[in-house]
Amino acid sequence: MRQKQKNRKILTGCFALSLFFHVLAVVFFQRYTLWFSSPQKVGEQNQCLSLVDKKARDEILKVAFEPIASEIIQKETAIEPQQEKIAAFILRSKVQFPDNESSNIFQSPFSLPANSFLASKPIFPTFTVPIESFNLLDHLPKDLIVPVPAKQPPIAFNPMPTQSKLQLSAKSPTVLETIPSAMITQAEPTDLFLTEEHIAAKTPAMIPIPNLSKLPTLDELETSSYSDSFDADLTFFPKDDGSGYIFALTLIPQPQLELSRIRQHITFLIDRANSIQQGRLTATKAAVHKALAELNPEDTFNIIAFDSKMEKMSPNSLPCVRSSFAVAEEFLEKIHLGSFFSTSDLYRPLFLTVPGHVENDEIYTAILLTDAETLNKKGAQRSILQDWTQYNNGKVALYAIGMNNDHNLATLDAATAFNRGKLLNSPTNRGLKRKLLKLIKTIQNPVAKNVSCNAISRSPQSKITLFPQSFQTSNLFIDQPFVILGETETLDDFILFVQGRLKNRWLNIKKTISFLNAKKGTRSLKQEWAVQKSYHLYQNYLNDNDPKHIVEAEAILDPYDQQVIFQ
Structure with a gap:
């Protein structure tokens, strides 16, 4: 307890002592003035401070606000620059300052020595350029100089004048002559009927813009695809000479197929x-x-x-x-x-x-x-x-x-x-x-006519020939199978295309035929192929009358006891 009272007394004494020193400092600043200046020579600084201390405050203010006679800064004679010679082009213009001009921007408000460096007149360097003209293009390599194309005047657009012939005709109504009377009447206004006959000027023909090519659709071609409406049955048999295979492809229409008769x-x-x-x-x-x-x-x-x-x-x-x-x-x-x-x-x-x-x-x-x-x-x-x-x-x-x-x-x-x-x-x-x-x-029930068949092998080395030819192909009937005979060099897959004319559209059938599930044909297949081959030889004979075609047909048909014509 005593310790606390002792500490409180010490704190109170310190606070009173601090307050005393603060009051003393305020009184001192109110009574006296402090001067601060930049570092100068020791002699000059002491002289200024002693002078200030001796004068009263009102005298200092009087001296501060009275106009002071400006001291003219002595100027050193500037070095006269040489006069520049006129050249092809001037790099920098000559800078001159007026002489005998007093400058008071560096003058001190007090009687202090002026800075000689700031008071001196600046000296600027001058340059001289040779009188001869200097062309930069003459000193550059020729391959670096790119000629600038001459600007062509813009082409003036003269619009085509549109001539319009307007024929105006005025028709005045017939005015009946009346005997003037003493009565004053109001004259009726006369209407002029103008008819305008407009002759339209002929406009220049427009250049048609070509239509971009576009692939037509099946509807635009009036074509219907029935590739999925026919089933394909394939049988084949190897040729006797081993040069390839003969086959019979039968297209069978599905029962739900409906075509116009x-x-x-x-x-x-x-x-x-x-x-x-x-x-x-x-x-x-x-x-x-x-x-x-x-x-x-x-x-x-x-x-x-x-x-x-x-x-x-x-x-x-x-x-x-x-x-x-x-x-x-x-x-x-x-x-x-x-x-x-x-x-x-x-x-x-x-x-x-x-x-x-x-x-x-x-x-x-x-x-x-x-x-x-x-x-x-x-x-x-x-x-x-x-x-x-x-x-x-x-x-x-x-x-x-x-x-x-x-x-x-x-x-x-x-x-x-x-x-x-x-x-x-x-x-x-x-x-x-x-x-x-x-x-x-x-x-x-015929549904298609003018039927043509084509086949493309997936193997480039294989060749496929179909029988009969397009102009001999029979019509297509809704409830009858359509048989196509052919010969091929290999048993590679091929694509079959069948096209024909329906009642109001074109028929299109595209099927991929594979020999993987094909059946092996019988002797009747070979006989039918021999007959179709003989038809082709008969046509050649009718065209050129060469009897060798008949001899070849006889050799093909002889194993099947078939009769040969043109003998």
């Missing part, structure tokens, strides 16, 4: 020559009568009976209605066997079946029932296989029905193959009706 015009050609004999002619007429009932109501038909002469049921094809069938039945009853010396001429009735123009939504078909007895001569063979085929040009599909004992079936078969058709053989007269009805059902 193309209207068909069918013409029945009945051979009534004496070589037919009565029994066969009677069976032929009965078969045609039965086949009429199987025709589609949308189709039309006609009948032509011929030997050396021809009879046509109707000048134009008739619709498949009951009245037309009655006309056909009456016409069939009038067909009789020709005389003993009568022969048939196939070219003339076939000529009548070819139309002048074929629409996209129609097909023409000719069904020939004959024994082809007159085709045993080369002239008759050439007239059908070459002349009529060229005239027909694929417009009419030719089908034929014969009997197994006919002599010229090979020629008749080639004629049908050249014209998108097929030959059917019957062993007996009664079988003619069955063959004809089968044919009618086969071709009853």
Whole structure:
């Protein structure tokens, strides 16, 4: 406790002592003035301080605010610079200061010695340049100098003047002269009717902007793809000489496939020559009568009976209605066997079946029932296989029905193959009706025509050839398989393209064919390939008359006991 009281007394004493010294310092500063100056010489500083201490405060203020006579700073004579000579260009202009000019910026407000360095006049250096002109381009390398192209004046755009011819005509209404009266009336205003006839100026023709190339879509090309609507079945067989393979590719339409049917015009050609004999002619007429009932109501038909002469049921094809069938039945009853010396001429009735123009939504078909007895001569063979085929040009599909004992079936078969058709053989007269009805059902629903097939192998070293050729390919029917024969050098995969004309669009089928799951063919495949190969040789013979084509065809067909034509 005592210690705390002792500490408190010490603290109080220190505080009082500090307060005393602070008060003393304030009184001292109020009574006396302190002067501070920059370091100078010791003698001069003591002299100034002693002078200040001796003067009273009011005297100091009087001296501070009274104007002091300015001391003129002595100036040293500046060195006169040499006068510059005029050169090609001046680096720096000469700087001159006025003489005898007093400067008081360095004068002290007190009587203190002035700084001699600040009071002296500055001296600036001068330069002289040779009088000769100096061209910098003459001293640079020539390869560094890039000429500056001369500026061309901008091309003035003169717009094409547009001439406008305005013809103005003023028509004033007729003013009736009236006798002036004494009455004052207000004159009616006269209206001037102006008609303006504007002749538009001819505008310059605009330059058409070319359209950028664009790949058309299938809809723009009116093409439909049915690649997934057909199944492919492939069989193959190696060639006897080991040079490659032959194959048969069958396109089978799926059951749910729906395509618009193309209207068909069918013409029945009945051979009534004496070589037919009565029994066969009677069976032929009965078969045609039965086949009429199987025709589609949308189709039309006609009948032509011929030997050396021809009879046509109707000048134009008739619709498949009951009245037309009655006309056909009456016409069939009038067909009789020709005389003993009568022969048939196939070219003339076939000529009548070819139309002048074929629409996209129609097909023409000719069904020939004959024994082809007159085709045993080369002239008759050439007239059908070459002349009529060229005239027909694929417009009419030719089908034929014969009997197994006919002599010229090979020629008749080639004629049908050249014209998108097929030959059917019957062993007996009664079988003619069955063959004809089968044919009618086969071709009853055509959906595409002008079918063409192409194949591209995935191997560059392999070559693929397809049969038949494009102008010989048969029409496509909705419920019938489509068979394509071909030969290839290797068993590499290939891409098949099938195109044809539908009723209102184009058909497009693209399928990749592989031999991995292909079946091995039989002897019938080799026989069919030999027949297709012989057709190609027959065409070469018709073009160049070279008999070596017939010899080669005979060598191909001999192992299969097939008849060779043009012998």
